Amino acid sequence: MTLKNAIIQTNHLLSFPVELPVPGLVNVHLGERVEADDLIAEAVLPARFQVFDVLNQFRLKESQLEVCIKRLAGEEVKRGDVIAKKNGLISRIFRAPEDGKVVAVRDGRVTLAMGEKTIQARTPIAGTVAEIIPGLGAVIVSRGFCVRGAWGNGKTGLGCLLNLDLVNEINLPEMKDAVVFVDSLTALAELKALQEKGAAGIMVSSLETATRTEVEKFEIPVMSLLGFGEATLDPLSQSAMEELHGKQITLVARKADPYRDLKPELFQERETDETAQLFAEPEPTLIGRTARLLGQPYFGSVGKIVELPQEIERTASGIQSKVAVIEREDETVIRVPLENLEILTN
Amino acid sequence: MTVSSYLSIDVSPQHARAWLFENQSGIFQLVSQAVNPFVLTDDRALLSAIEQSIHEIEKNTGMGLLSGSRRFQIEPDQNIPGLRGVGLTTSIGKAIRVVLVGISEKYSLEPLRRLARFYNTEIVVEICLQNEPNISTQLHQLTNTAFDLLILAGGLDGGPEKALRAVISNLRLLVQMWGGANRPQIVYAGNQSLADYAKMEIEAGDDLHIAGNIQPESGREDLSFASKALLAAIRRLRLKEFPELQELADQANVLFFPGEFARARMDHWLEQTQTNGKGVLQVHLEPDHAHAIAVQDGKRMGVWQNSMVDDEMIPAVLMQSDQPLEQARTAAFLANRELHPGFVPVTIEEMSMEIAWMCVRIRRLLSEMAVLHENFHYDDRLGLLGDFEPILLSGSSFERLPSARHMFMVAQDGILPHGITTLVGDDYQLITALGALAEFDPLLVTQIVDSDVFNGLATVVNVDSLVAAGEKVLQLEVDEGYGEAREHYQVYQAELKRFETVPGIDLRVYLAPEPESDVGMGLRGLGGWLNANPSNLGLVVDARGRPCYLPVDEQKRQEARRDWLWNLGA
Numbered sequence: 001m002t003l004k005n006a007i008i009q010t011n012h013l014l015s016f017p018v019e020l021p022v023p024g025l026v027n028v029h030l031g032e033r034v035e036a037d038d039l040i041a042e043a044v045l046p047a048r049f050q051v052f053d054v055l056n057q058f059r060l061k062e063s064q065l066e067v068c069i070k071r072l073a074g075e076e077v078k079r080g081d082v083i084a085k086k087n088g089l090i091s092r093i094f095r096a097p098e099d100g101k102v103v104a105v106r107d108g109r110v111t112l113a114m115g116e117k118t119i120q121a122r123t124p125i126a127g128t129v130a131e132i133i134p135g136l137g138a139v140i141v142s143r144g145f146c147v148r149g150a151w152g153n154g155k156t157g158l159g160c161l162l163n164l165d166l167v168n169e170i171n172l173p174e175m176k177d178a179v180v181f182v183d184s185l186t187a188l189a190e191l192k193a194l195q196e197k198g199a200a201g202i203m204v205s206s207l208e209t210a211t212r213t214e215v216e217k218f219e220i221p222v223m224s225l226l227g228f229g230e231a232t233l234d235p236l237s238q239s240a241m242e243e244l245h246g247k248q249i250t251l252v253a254r255k256a257d258p259y260r261d262l263k264p265e266l267f268q269e270r271e272t273d274e275t276a277q278l279f280a281e282p283e284p285t286l287i288g289r290t291a292r293l294l295g296q297p298y299f300g301s302v303g304k305i306v307e308l309p310q311e312i313e314r315t316a317s318g319i320q321s322k323v324a325v326i327e328r329e330d331e332t333v334i335r336v337p338l339e340n341l342e343i344l345t346n
Numbered sequence: 347m348t349v350s351s352y353l354s355i356d357v358s359p360q361h362a363r364a365w366l367f368e369n370q371s372g373i374f375q376l377v378s379q380a381v382n383p384f385v386l387t388d389d390r391a392l393l394s395a396i397e398q399s400i401h402e403i404e405k406n407t408g409m410g411l412l413s414g415s416r417r418f419q420i421e422p423d424q425n426i427p428g429l430r431g432v433g434l435t436t437s438i439g440k441a442i443r444v445v446l447v448g449i450s451e452k453y454s455l456e457p458l459r460r461l462a463r464f465y466n467t468e469i470v471v472e473i474c475l476q477n478e479p480n481i482s483t484q485l486h487q488l489t490n491t492a493f494d495l496l497i498l499a500g501g502l503d504g505g506p507e508k509a510l511r512a513v514i515s516n517l518r519l520l521v522q523m524w525g526g527a528n529r530p531q532i533v534y535a536g537n538q539s540l541a542d543y544a545k546m547e548i549e550a551g552d553d554l555h556i557a558g559n560i561q562p563e564s565g566r567e568d569l570s571f572a573s574k575a576l577l578a579a580i581r582r583l584r585l586k587e588f589p590e591l592q593e594l595a596d597q598a599n600v601l602f603f604p605g606e607f608a609r610a611r612m613d614h615w616l617e618q619t620q621t622n623g624k625g626v627l628q629v630h631l632e633p634d635h636a637h638a639i640a641v642q643d644g645k646r647m648g649v650w651q652n653s654m655v656d657d658e659m660i661p662a663v664l665m666q667s668d669q670p671l672e673q674a675r676t677a678a679f680l681a682n683r684e685l686h687p688g689f690v691p692v693t694i695e696e697m698s699m700e701i702a703w704m705c706v707r708i709r710r711l712l713s714e715m716a717v718l719h720e721n722f723h724y725d726d727r728l729g730l731l732g733d734f735e736p737i738l739l740s741g742s743s744f745e746r747l748p749s750a751r752h753m754f755m756v757a758q759d760g761i762l763p764h765g766i767t768t769l770v771g772d773d774y775q776l777i778t779a780l781g782a783l784a785e786f787d788p789l790l791v792t793q794i795v796d797s798d799v800f801n802g803l804a805t806v807v808n809v810d811s812l813v814a815a816g817e818k819v820l821q822l823e824v825d826e827g828y829g830e831a832r833e834h835y836q837v838y839q840a841e842l843k844r845f846e847t848v849p850g851i852d853l854r855v856y857l858a859p860e861p862e863s864d865v866g867m868g869l870r871g872l873g874g875w876l877n878a879n880p881s882n883l884g885l886v887v888d889a890r891g892r893p894c895y896l897p898v899d900e901q902k903r904q905e906a907r908r909d910w911l912w913n914l915g916a
Contacts, residue, residue, distance in 0.1 A: 004385055021492040023528040045489060051481040051512070106515045106547070111485070134527040150685050209677035213657070227685050229678025258687050259359045259438070259634070260386040294686055295696060296675070317697035318748025321690045337690035 004261045005148070006346040007292060008240055012146040014267050015130065016156075016252065019137035020121045028138050032129045036158055036250070040121045040129075041137040046103075047115030052094050055108030058086040062108065069110060071102045083110055124156035125250050126269060144270040147225070147240050151207065152253030152264025155221035159200030159251070161244045161266075175199055179221075179251045179266075181241050183233055188214055195220055201251035203266060205233040206300070221253035223264045231300035234292055236344055244268060291326060291341040298336075302344060303328040349427040351377075352786055353403070353411055353418070354779035355396055356605055357436040359634055360384070360688060360742060362395035365779045366403050366411070367790055374793040378406040379774060383688075386438075393590050420599045433782025434594055437605035437632070439587050441468040441652060442580065443493040447484075447513055449475045449500030449536075453567075457560045458497050458535075460718050461569050464648040465580055465604060466635065467495070475500065475509040485516045489523065494583055496530055497576065498544075499560045501537035510536055514544050521550050529553045531579035535560045535572035555579050573646075580604055601785060606630075608781030610639045610646055613738070615784065615791060617641040620735075624767075627734040628777070629708055629757065631743035633687035636711045640722055642732065647719040651711045655680040659706060666702035666759065668907035669695050670900075690746075697748075701756055704743060708760025727893040729762020733866075737761060739803070740772035750882040751914035754803050762892060764808050765866020766876060771801040802881030804844075809889040811863040815840035819863040819889050825854040837887050840895040842910040847884035852877050855885060883914060 005012075024043025028034060054060065054068060069084050071077060077096040084094040100114030127142030162178040176198035182190070186204040188211040194202050201221040209228045225237060244266070253264045286305050293301050307325035313335065314320050321337035328334060351368045365379045380402035384395035393416070400412045410419050411429055421428025444467045448454020451474050462469060471491045473484055488496075496517070501510055514534075521529055534544045535557040548554050555578050558571030581602060585592050595602035609628060617626040625642030639648040660677045667676075679699050683689055691700040709726040716724040723731035739757050747753045750771070757769055776799055784791045811819040820837040824845060837843050847853045854877055861871040878885040890910075897903045 005387070022489070023524045049482045049485040049489070051485060051516075053481070053512075104515065104519050106518065107511055109481070109512065109515060111515070111519060135525055136528060150682070209674065209681045212681060227678075228681040229675065256685055258385075258685065294682070294689055295692055296679075297693075299682075314748070315690065315692045317691045317694060317700075318752070319690050319692075319697070319746060320748070337692065339686075339688040339690045340692065 004343070006343045007148050008236060008345045009146050009148075010270075010346075012144060012265075012267070014125065014127070014142045014144065014146065014252065014265070015139055016123070016125050016127070016141070016254075017133065017137065017139045018121050018123045019133055020119055020135075022119065023135040024119065026132055026135065026137060028129045028132075030129055030132055033127075034123050034129060034140060035126045036124060037122050040123050040140070041135075042121070043119045045117045045119065046100070046113030047117040048098075048113075049103075050097065050112045050114065052084065052110045052112070053108060054084045054094065054110055057094070058084070058092055060086065060108075065108055069105060071105075071110070073102050073105045075102045076100075077102060077112065083112065124158070125252065125267070142267070142269050145244075145268045147237060147266045149203070149223040149225045149253070149264040149266070150227035150256065151212075151224040152255055153216045153218055153222045154253065154255050155201075155218070156250065156252050156254065157201040157221045158248065161241070161247055161249050163241055163245045179203060179249055183238065183241070185230060187211065191215060191218070191222065201253065203251060205237075206231045221251045223251060223253040223266065226300050229299070233300060234302040234344065236290065236302065286324065286343070290344040291324070291336075292344050293326070293336055294340045294342065298328075298334070301328060303334070305341075306333070308338075348425055350424075350430045350787070351409065351428065352431050352433070352783045352790060353400070353429060354433040354782050355399065355435070356608075356775070356778045356782070357392065357396065357434075357438055358605065358632060358742065359438050360632075362392070362399050363775060363779075364396070364399035364403055365774075365776065366407060366409070367783065367794065369790075369793075373797075374787075374790045375797065376774070376776070376794060376799065378403045380406075389590055392438075392588060393594075396594070416593055418594075418597055418600060420597070422599075431599045431601070431783065431786040432594075432597075433608070433779065433786075434591070434600060434602045435605040435608045435778050435782045436584060436588070436591070436602075437466070437635075437637075439466065439584055441466050442495050442583055443468055443470045445469075445471045445473070445488065445491060445493045445496040445530075447473045447475070447496065447498045447500075449509055451476070453561050454500040454536075457567055457569060458499055460647070461560070461572055461576055462495075462497060463650060463714075463718055464573075464610075464646075465576070465606060466650045466652070473513075475513065479509065481512045481516065484513065485519065488516060488520050494530055495533070495579055497533045497535065497572075499535040499572070501540075501559075501561075502564055503538045503559050503562050505537055505539075507537060507540055510540055511543070514540065514547050517544075517548050521548055521553075531555065531583055533557060533572065533575045533579050535575065538562070553579075553582065577603070577607055599786075601782060603782060605778045606637050606639070606648065606650065608778045609637075609740070610641070610648060610781070611784055612777045612781040612791070613639050613641045614644075614646060615788075616736075616738075616795070617644070619792075622735055624733040624735040626736060626738065627730070627761075628738040628740065629711070629761065631704060631707065631739075631741040633683075633743055636707050636741075638711050638715050640715065640719075640732075640734065642721065642734070645721070647715060647722050649711060649715040649718055651707075651714060653684065653707065655684050659703075662706045662709075663699060663702040665903075666705050666907075667698045668701075668904050668911065669698035670904060671695065671699065701747075701752060704756045705760040708757070712761065729764060729892050729894075731764060733765060733767075734763070735767040736770045737763065737767055738770050738772060738777065738800070740775060740777055742775075744771060745773065745775065750801075750803055751911060754883055754886070754914060755911055757803075758806065758886075758888060759894070762808075762894060763806065764810060764892065765864075766805070766807050768805050768879075768881075769803040771803050771882075773801045774799060776800070802879055804881050804883035804886045805876075805878040807857060807865055807876065807885065807887045808892070809837065809839075809859065809863050809865055809887060810892050811839055811860065811889070812891075813839050813860070813862060815895055819860050820865065820887065821858040821860075822887070823856040823858070825856075826851075837889045839889055839891060840906070841887070841889045842913050843887045843889070844883055844914050845878075845885040845887075846915075847878060847880040849880050852879055853885055854878075886914065 104111040131139035179201035303326035555575035557575035
């Protein structure tokens with residue numbers, strides 16, 4: 001089994017790239033401390049372009065072109081400035097329709113860039129600039145406590161964590177600007193209601209599959225801890241939520257990339273005395289660790305790894321896999337393919 | 347004879363594999379292979395998984411392949427035994443965001459789509475210069491789109507240049523605006539009169555790839571030169587995405603390709619060397635993506651599709667399942683499956699969903715290929731209408747299925763072939779490895795393929811008949827090779843029947859179809875002798891018709907599917 005990071009980590013390094021969609025200027029430097037919403041990079045693009053084909057519009061010969069074009073590439077122009085002019089009985093003129101700049105004069109065509117459009121990349125998390133992505137942005141890192149989820153809608157937000165009993169507490173005033181946690185399989189109507197009440201983010205133990213497309217369109221971050229369908233959240237994750245109740249957290253509901261072990265996560269920045277180690281720690285043994293199970297009928301339940309047989313075993317479906325022997329909370333012992341386990345704590 | 351060795355390495359999203367081939371007694375053999383799962387947790391993970399696989403081979407063979415400073419220990423002197431070359435292939439990385447610019451929809455954009463969709467790409471913008479002649483708008487679109495690769499084509503060689511010149515000028519501006527570090531890859535495959543102009547004007551150095559025109563003269567399409575340029579562009583993008591591979595890829599006698607290119611090269615080779623006049627089809631399934639390659643009459647077709655569970659997928663999987671499944675549970679399984687690509691289906695129910703999902707993915711894949719390539723005839727109800735033999739099945743999704751009959755059912759139900767064909771499994775995932783090494787020594791490919799490394803799954807006779815379920819469609823006279831006695835069998839509409847083969851002995855079968863049955867001999871009712879090579883399942887007669895016969899009642903449909911699987915041997 002390729003060991004992935006644990007679900008609940010007390011000394012987690014959150015690494016978050018903040019990038020522009022198109023190249024621009026990076027405004028931070030390596031090692032700089034940034035706060036949430038700080039500007040990381042900015043691209044100033046022309047709002048509009050106008051390409052004027054002088055040669056064809058004025059019906060000129062190439063030899064006549066040079067005298068007709070009145071501005072050079074790089075020159076600033078004001079609205080009404082003459083860019084190209086053809087003299088004659090009736091002279092023809094091309095004027096700048098707006099303030100702007102001549103960005104190219106090539107092949108008988110003048111290209112004007114007009115207006116400004118600014119695209120900004122702001123960091124949704126506080127932390128330190130660990131890497132500059134030239135022309136695009138930076139990777140921000142922060143150390144602290146995290147609970148990793150299974151699915152996120154791609155958004156990120158901040159707020160105080162509010163553990164909510166949906167049945168009784170849907171109208172609580174403190175829901176506004178809070179990251180709300182609902183420990184149940186949550187339907188779309190409930191999620192929409194939470195968004196309308198002004199929640200800064202939503203975290204659920206599990207989502208109904210049919211809601212996925214709609215939730216992806218939500219303006220606020222939404223994260224499911226277990227994924228989709230009927231599942232019960234484990235006691236360790238529940239107590240982590242209770243511990244964080246009322247505290248400021250960041251909900252990084254980014255889209256999961258299982259091949260890079262990137263998952264959405266609830267994150268709380270915490271000071272730590274630990275420093276990064278020079279050498280990688282030896283891989284800890286799996287025996288004795290608490291694992292969460294994937295797949296029915298145990299989806300979401302936890303158990304302790306008590307044995308790791310070396311031999312490959314055949315499951316009921318016929319697929320062969322290396323397994324772990326798990327002792328569940330009710331003391332039943334089951335054999336589970338290693339791929340169907342998530343290590344809960346480190 | 348001096349022993350020459352060749353190392354092939356393939357990195358897929360979940361595994362780093364390595365194979366070592368040697369010509370010890372004048373014949374190439376696979377001497378060792380290794381596979382290591384990995385997750386890209388940090389910059390070192392990829393290289394360390396590759397190194398681990400190579401070190402395993404070194405341990406097995408006692409041969410030094412990679413030094414401590416990550417240099418392949420290539421022996422250039424042909425008189426000294428040693429490693430001669432390394433093939434490095436990958437199928438990892440994000441979908442490449444592509445912009446297509448062409449003069450016309452039919453003659454530029456359609457071929458460009460075929461070209462780009464062969465690889466893991468996402469077409470983010472298409473600009474048809476006939477529909478959008480406004481140069482200012484074109485420039486606006488380009489500057490406001492995030493993309494990695496732009497392919498520009500259009501015009502006949504020596505034909506009109508005006509529209510292309512304008513785009514080239516726009517590209518110059520774009521390249522200047524984005525700067526060297528973030529410059530996209532640009533492939534120019536249009537009117538060759540402008541090739542030099544494009545090179546001088548765009549000034550993008552190694553990020554500009556000039557290729558021959560995709561339509562050098564009216565009505566003739568030739569994507570071969572553009573394919574090479576596109577391959578070079580994709581290699582640069584992947585090395586930019588995984589810079590840690592650069593130090594391996596840059597060494598002498600190391601060839602670096604996308605895995606799909608290496609597979610296509612092998613399929614080409616197979617199509618050229620076989621004598622049955624049919625094409626070769628390959629379906630490659632990984633948990634996160636699927637890739638199909640078809641080579642017919644020397645022409646390559648292909649498409650890459652990333653896995654996506656949408657609302658249409660769920661009813662399709664339910665329809666394909668052989669177990670009673672709840673819709674919500676199936677939907678949750680599929681959605682969670684996407685989040686956990688390594689997940690192992692444990693229960694019968696999960697296995698049923700998994701197999702149904704694989705079938706539906708194959709249908710989607712081949713349907714997209716049919717949309718892209720007008721010469722590839724596939725319909726998700728009627729199945730594959732062209733002649734392809736063999737049909738190769740590769741990828742880790744096939745690899746981990748519990749048995750040959752599961753593999754067969756997934757492929758057969760997904761592809762729904764017509765006539766007579768052979769299904770072959772690439773159990774050691776060798777096709778990519780061989781495709782990567784073919785350039786070094788073509789004999790290696792020939793000899794390894796001849797050494798039966800591919801697993802013959804079954805020879806399939808697909809009977810197409812319009813009669814009702816239960817009516818006779820075919821009679822078979824089977825010569826099992828034990829003297830003169832021949833067995834006679836009848837096959838009825840909606841049946842799936844298997845005839846085992848004995849290792850080392852071909853099964854000779856006379857097919858006598860009913861007048862309205864088509865078994866791929868050229869005409870309805872026409873039969874003949876068929877030689878089925880020994881294979882895992884032997885000869886399978888699929889008389890379920892096209893579209894595949896399925897009871898309307900859900901329970902009976904599931905029962906029929908279970909029976910078909912059972913008929914293949916429990």
